[in-house]
Amino acid sequence: MNAPFTKTTLSRRQALFGAAGLAALAVAGCSSSSSGKHSSDLSGNRDGAMAKYGVGDQFKATAPLTFSIMVLSNPGYPYDAKWPFWSELTKRTNVSFQPTVVPLSDYNQKRSVMVGAGDAPMIIPKTYHPAEEAYIASGAILPVSDYLDLMPNFQDKVAKWNLQSDLDQLREADGKFYLLPGLHQDVWTDYSLGVRTDILQKLNLAVPQTWDDVHAMLRAMKAAYPNQYPLSDRWSSPGPGPGANRLLASLGDSYGTYAGWNYQHSWWDSASGKFVYTGAMDQYKQVLQYLNTLVSEKLMDPESLTQTDDQAKQKWANGQTFVISTNAQEVVNTLRKDIAHIPGATVAKIPLPIGPAGAVKAGTRLENGVMISSKARQSKNFVAMMQFIDWLWYSDAGELFAKWGIEGTTYTGSVDDGTFKLAPDVTWAGLNPSGTKNLQVVYGFSNGVFAYGGSTKLLDSQFPPEELAFQNVMNSRRTLPLPPPHPLTADQREQATLWETNLLDYVDQQSAKFILGQRPLSQWDQYVSELKGRNSDQYINLINTAYQNYKKAHG
Amino acid sequence: MVTISELRPGRKAPTPPTRIRIKPSRGYRVFQAVNAVILIGVVVVTLYPFVNILAQSFSSESAIRQGTVNLIPHGFNLTTYKTVMKDSMFWRNYRNTVEYTVVATLISMVLTTCYAYVLSKHQLKGRGVLIGIAVFTMFFNGGLIPNYVLVSQLGLRNTIWAIVLPNAINVFNLLVMKAFFESLPSELEEAAAVDGLTTYGILWRIVLPLSKAVIATMILFYAVSFWNSWFSAFLYMDRSELFPVTVYLRNLIAGATGAGGMNEGTSSDTALQVAANVQAVTVVLTVIPILTLYPFIQKYFVSGVMLGAVKG
Numbered sequence: 001m002n003a004p005f006t007k008t009t010l011s012r013r014q015a016l017f018g019a020a021g022l023a024a025l026a027v028a029g030c031s032s033s034s035s036g037k038h039s040s041d042l043s044g045n046r047d048g049a050m051a052k053y054g055v056g057d058q059f060k061a062t063a064p065l066t067f068s069i070m071v072l073s074n075p076g077y078p079y080d081a082k083w084p085f086w087s088e089l090t091k092r093t094n095v096s097f098q099p100t101v102v103p104l105s106d107y108n109q110k111r112s113v114m115v116g117a118g119d120a121p122m123i124i125p126k127t128y129h130p131a132e133e134a135y136i137a138s139g140a141i142l143p144v145s146d147y148l149d150l151m152p153n154f155q156d157k158v159a160k161w162n163l164q165s166d167l168d169q170l171r172e173a174d175g176k177f178y179l180l181p182g183l184h185q186d187v188w189t190d191y192s193l194g195v196r197t198d199i200l201q202k203l204n205l206a207v208p209q210t211w212d213d214v215h216a217m218l219r220a221m222k223a224a225y226p227n228q229y230p231l232s233d234r235w236s237s238p239g240p241g242p243g244a245n246r247l248l249a250s251l252g253d254s255y256g257t258y259a260g261w262n263y264q265h266s267w268w269d270s271a272s273g274k275f276v277y278t279g280a281m282d283q284y285k286q287v288l289q290y291l292n293t294l295v296s297e298k299l300m301d302p303e304s305l306t307q308t309d310d311q312a313k314q315k316w317a318n319g320q321t322f323v324i325s326t327n328a329q330e331v332v333n334t335l336r337k338d339i340a341h342i343p344g345a346t347v348a349k350i351p352l353p354i355g356p357a358g359a360v361k362a363g364t365r366l367e368n369g370v371m372i373s374s375k376a377r378q379s380k381n382f383v384a385m386m387q388f389i390d391w392l393w394y395s396d397a398g399e400l401f402a403k404w405g406i407e408g409t410t411y412t413g414s415v416d417d418g419t420f421k422l423a424p425d426v427t428w429a430g431l432n433p434s435g436t437k438n439l440q441v442v443y444g445f446s447n448g449v450f451a452y453g454g455s456t457k458l459l460d461s462q463f464p465p466e467e468l469a470f471q472n473v474m475n476s477r478r479t480l481p482l483p484p485p486h487p488l489t490a491d492q493r494e495q496a497t498l499w500e501t502n503l504l505d506y507v508d509q510q511s512a513k514f515i516l517g518q519r520p521l522s523q524w525d526q527y528v529s530e531l532k533g534r535n536s537d538q539y540i541n542l543i544n545t546a547y548q549n550y551k552k553a554h555g
Numbered sequence: 556m557v558t559i560s561e562l563r564p565g566r567k568a569p570t571p572p573t574r575i576r577i578k579p580s581r582g583y584r585v586f587q588a589v590n591a592v593i594l595i596g597v598v599v600v601t602l603y604p605f606v607n608i609l610a611q612s613f614s615s616e617s618a619i620r621q622g623t624v625n626l627i628p629h630g631f632n633l634t635t636y637k638t639v640m641k642d643s644m645f646w647r648n649y650r651n652t653v654e655y656t657v658v659a660t661l662i663s664m665v666l667t668t669c670y671a672y673v674l675s676k677h678q679l680k681g682r683g684v685l686i687g688i689a690v691f692t693m694f695f696n697g698g699l700i701p702n703y704v705l706v707s708q709l710g711l712r713n714t715i716w717a718i719v720l721p722n723a724i725n726v727f728n729l730l731v732m733k734a735f736f737e738s739l740p741s742e743l744e745e746a747a748a749v750d751g752l753t754t755y756g757i758l759w760r761i762v763l764p765l766s767k768a769v770i771a772t773m774i775l776f777y778a779v780s781f782w783n784s785w786f787s788a789f790l791y792m793d794r795s796e797l798f799p800v801t802v803y804l805r806n807l808i809a810g811a812t813g814a815g816g817m818n819e820g821t822s823s824d825t826a827l828q829v830a831a832n833v834q835a836v837t838v839v840l841t842v843i844p845i846l847t848l849y850p851f852i853q854k855y856f857v858s859g860v861m862l863g864a865v866k867g
Contacts, residue, residue: 075810078644079795100793103802105809113790116700119707314622338620 040146045382055156059391059398061094061384068121070114071099072107072449076440083444088406095388115140115373122376122385125449128368129170132179135371136172137490142372143176150383151390153398154180161185166366168485173492173546175554181369182453183394187361189474191246192352194326194335198344199224211254211290211353214323218299221322231294231323232301234312235261240504242512243305244291246325251290253362254355257283262362263507265500265536266543268483275486275543277536279507280528285521286356288514295516302516313338319345328467332430348466351473359477367452392450399454404461405445415461430464486547499539506534608835612636616831634828635836644795645803652782652799659719659781660774666723667732667773672758674729675736693726706791717791718784725780728773735769736762775852779845804837 048061073079079101090096100121102110107126114120115135124141135141148155158167163183170177193214200207200217203224208214221230236243241260248260258264258278266275278284294300301321304312315321317338326335331349339345370389376382392398404411410426413419422428427435428446440446456475460468488496510527513519519527579587606626611619615630623629639645673679674686697705702721711717739762747761763770785801792798 073795073806075807078642078806101795102793103789103795103798103806103809105802105806106789110790113699113703117703117707119703310620310622313620317617317620338617341617 042150042383045377045380046384047380048384049381049387050384053387053390054152056395056397057391059093059387059395061388063094065095065381065384065388066098067095067123067381067385067388068098068100069123070111070121070125071097071101072104072126073101074104074448077438077444077447080444084406084409085402085444085447085450088401089392092401093388093391095384118375120373122373122379123389124371124373126368127179127371129179129181129366132371133172133493136178140374141178142374142377143174143178144180144372145171145176145178147386150386151180151394153390153394153396154183157183157185157394161365163365165482165484166364169364169482170366171485171487171550171554173487173489173550175550179369179371180389180393181366184365184367184453184459185456186459186475187363187365187479188459189352189361189363189471190327191250191325192327192349192470193247193250194324194331194347194349196322196339197346197348199322207348207350208353209351211251211355214353215290215294215299218294218323219297222297222299228320229301229315230299230321231304232307232312232315232321233304233325234307234309235325236305236307239508242508242515244325247304248287248291248511250325250352251287251355252284253360254353254357255283255287255290256355256357257281257287259284259287259511263504265503266483266486266540270481275483275540275547277531277540279503279511280531280536283356285524288511289521291515292517292521305512305515328463328470329429331466332464349470351470357480360480361474361477362480364482393453396455396458399451399458401445402451403446403454403458405439405443410439410443410445415457420461429462431462484547485550486543487550488542488546492542492546496539496542499535502534503531503536503539506531608838611832612835612839614832616828619831632828635832636840638829639807639833639836639840645800647796648798648800648803651788651797652801655715655718655788655799656778656781658715659722660777662719663723663725663777663781664770664774667725667729667777668763668770670724671729671732672736672762674733677737689724689726689729703790712791713793713797718781718787722781722784722787725777728776732766732769732773735766739765771852782845783841801841804841808834808837 048063048065050057050059050062053059071079079099081099086097098121100114108131111120111124111127112134115124116138118140120140132141158164161183167177167181170179170181172178195207195217197207199221203220205217205220206213208217218230222228233244233247235246237245239245240263241248245260249262250260252259252262257267263278265278267278267281268274269276291300295302301307301315312321312324313334316324316335319339319342324335326349328349331347335347339347370393372385372389376385379385392402400415404415404420404422409423411420411422413421422432422435422439424432425435426437426439426443427433428439437443445451460471463471510519510530514521514527603626607624610626610628611624612635613628613631613633614624615632618624618629670685670689674682674689676682679685696702706712706717706721711720743761743765744757747757752760783801785799785805788797788799789802789805792802
């Protein structure tokens with residue numbers, strides 16, 4: 001029997017303190033091991049690695065190894081454990097994968113959860129910069145720039161193709177980068193305008209070379225078909241951009257600014273040696289002016305800024321419009337098929353029209369890449385893993401294997417001398433349409449997780465002759481230099497993001513108004529001061545300070 | 556109506572009065588007509604999108620691209636259906652969906668019913684705490700990553716239990732069932748206890764048979780919710796053969812629409828036909844089983860809607 005006055009229940013205060021104490025203990029116990037300095041001593045991590053591994057060597061692990069990897073399952077060619085890709089890879093490198101299969105629809109979310117929970121596989125591909133920045137603060141991913149000495153092929157390509165300034169774009173405030181990007185030898189321009197070439201012939205018009213030529217062409221089309229809009233564009237979502245975002249991006253490239261999908265808030269003005277706010281630039285105004293002229297002359301459908309892709313494609317399919325933004329694949333898959341029912345209708349992708357910036361190509365030669373989980377650093381196979389990644393993703397042999405497969409089985413010839421051909425029964429994206437076995441679906445090659453980047457010759461081997469002609473014209477143009485690095489610290493990034501979100505909304509809104517003529521361009525100066533009211537000056541000062549700091553610290 | 560005077564013995568039974576037909580007043584007829592028109596309008600507006608989707612799923616891609624498909628299919632073909640259904644992974648995932656739904660609904664029903672029955676007993680010590688725990692989870696959640704860590708560390712990943720256990724009790728359903736059980740007269744249970752039934756016996760033999768309506772409704776609610784769920788499976792399953800069909804179809808739509816023109820797919824005619832109406836086919840394939848079941852459980856659903864209502 002309980003003695004009287006014995007406390008058998010906790011008072012509220014005791015319970016609260018108890019809970020707080022428990023919570024503190026739990027949190028203390030939860031802190032992950034420090035992710036500060038990574039020791040450069042790799043003597044304990046060389047199991048399975050090749051003692052001598054250099055450019056051009058076939059990587060083969062000295063013992064069978066398994067690496068965990070996140071594999072995006074593209075519904076066009078869903079993940080299949082029986083693909084020859086896996087077995088052939090194991091045969092050549094003695095490495096097999098332990099895959100976590102994630103559907104394409106929500107890849108980013110699952111990646112975030114797994115990395116955030118500390119449970120991610122060692123190799124995390126399909127990461128688009130700057131998505132990796134979110135994981136840096138928690139120390140979940142490795143600063144891969146510290147380990148490039150383990151990757152000879154990567155370094156070789158960076159040196160050969162002069163990719164230093166491209167790589168600098170990925171560097172964070174500590175001077176390191178956390179993503180192993182896909183490397184291209186050259187800027188790959190894919191997008192331009194698709195034009196009804198039969199209409200051009202009918203109206204005796206030449207293929208336009210400059211944006212002024214495009215304007216004249218649209219006028220001529222309107223004169224011949226006064227009740228139609230010759231241009232009704234698509235790709236108004238997702239952002240950034242007010243709508244018709246791909247068209248704006250192309251115009252931005254040609255006028256020497258950023259617009260539409262390419263919009264970034266800061267533009268490097270090499271003349272003055274500082275960054276300026278893009279949305280307030282004169283060149284940006286000229287882009288808006290150009291489109292506003294098209295809209296006011298009734299040459300461009302004002303719904304281009306708001307309609308869905310399906311609506312734009314419908315107008316094209318019904319022969320109501322003759323010009324639309326496109327890329328190579330869309331020309332074949334969509335544009336050509338859609339007008340097949342119109343007798344005599346033909347379409348071609350014209351070389352990107354030239355603007356005041358001259359015959360230039362803008363863009364980066366890097367693309368999505370691989371993150372490495374910090375846990376991998378402690379693995380005893382770490383060096384072998386880095387060598388393996390270097391071979392598969394960055395060596396000529398590895399890239400060729402990932403893209404085209406096995407010589408004699410899936411292809412014949414070489415990409416270097418133009419003799420490359422897919423095997424007769426193998427088909428891929430318009431090459432060998434009569435083939436029965438799809439390279440991606442049946443064999444598992446040309447998988448977007450492994451096959452991207454590479455030399456221009458490798459890239460060209462995938463193009464049909466029509467696209468090769470386009471690429472040749474584009475490759476003859478000068479590549480614009482990239483802005484110098486200006487990375488922000490985590491706190492600065494937070495503040496910048498707040499300003500950026502606000503500014504982007506406003507710029508998009510007002511750009512739409514300027515284009516559609518709802519706001520006259522004579523009010524431009526007023527618009528610039530409205531931007532200042534939304535912290536555009538403070539934002540640019542932050543960027544310029546970051547640039548100066550980086551320059552001082554890392555030269 | 557029999558009057559007192561007619562009850563006096565000796566009088567013969569009164570003849571029933573002739574039925575008087577009350578003619579509906581004019582106002583009432585107008586009301587009926589307007590009512591009918593409005594309700595038919597609502598039906599049409601509600602049904603139209605579905606019939607349109609059905610038509611699209613059978614139409615050819617060129618008809619869809621030109622936007623000519625309305626209520627009847629143009630260029631009738633079964634290409635997309637065949638492509639989607641030819642994939643063995645599709646059937647594997649469909650089987651998973653059925654499996655997950657059945658198991659999850661069963662477990663959810665057992666757990667919810669027990670919990671609700673217990674909570675309906677006012678004399679239970681700590682009843683307030685138990686209700687509080689349940690309601691607390693309605694408002695507060697650990698968050699995505701803590702939940703993921705928890706499920707992962709319990710070793711539930713890549714098993715059916717990752718889908719079943721964390722979502723086993725829906726608090727809203729729980730409270731509805733509790734309210735229903737509370738509305739059952741306690742005299743029934745007291746009488747059963749007097750007759751010698753144990754608690755479990757009372758639950759099984761008296762309470763549950765009386766609760767058919769609420770049980771059927773809850774089964775419907777749970778089954779539909781598990782049938783449609785994709786997020787738990789997507790999060791906790793790492794192998795494509797464990798996904799339910801909703802994840803499969805969601806991925807199919809994401810790939811076919813190829814956001815931002817980054818389409819890596821094939822360019823064969825089949826792929827284009829599929830891309831044009833894969834969403835429509837998806838909707839039809841996922842909805843059909845529920846559609847076929849629904850007419851049989853509909854009456855429970857209708858009566859179930861008011862189950863949680865306060866009884867005067």
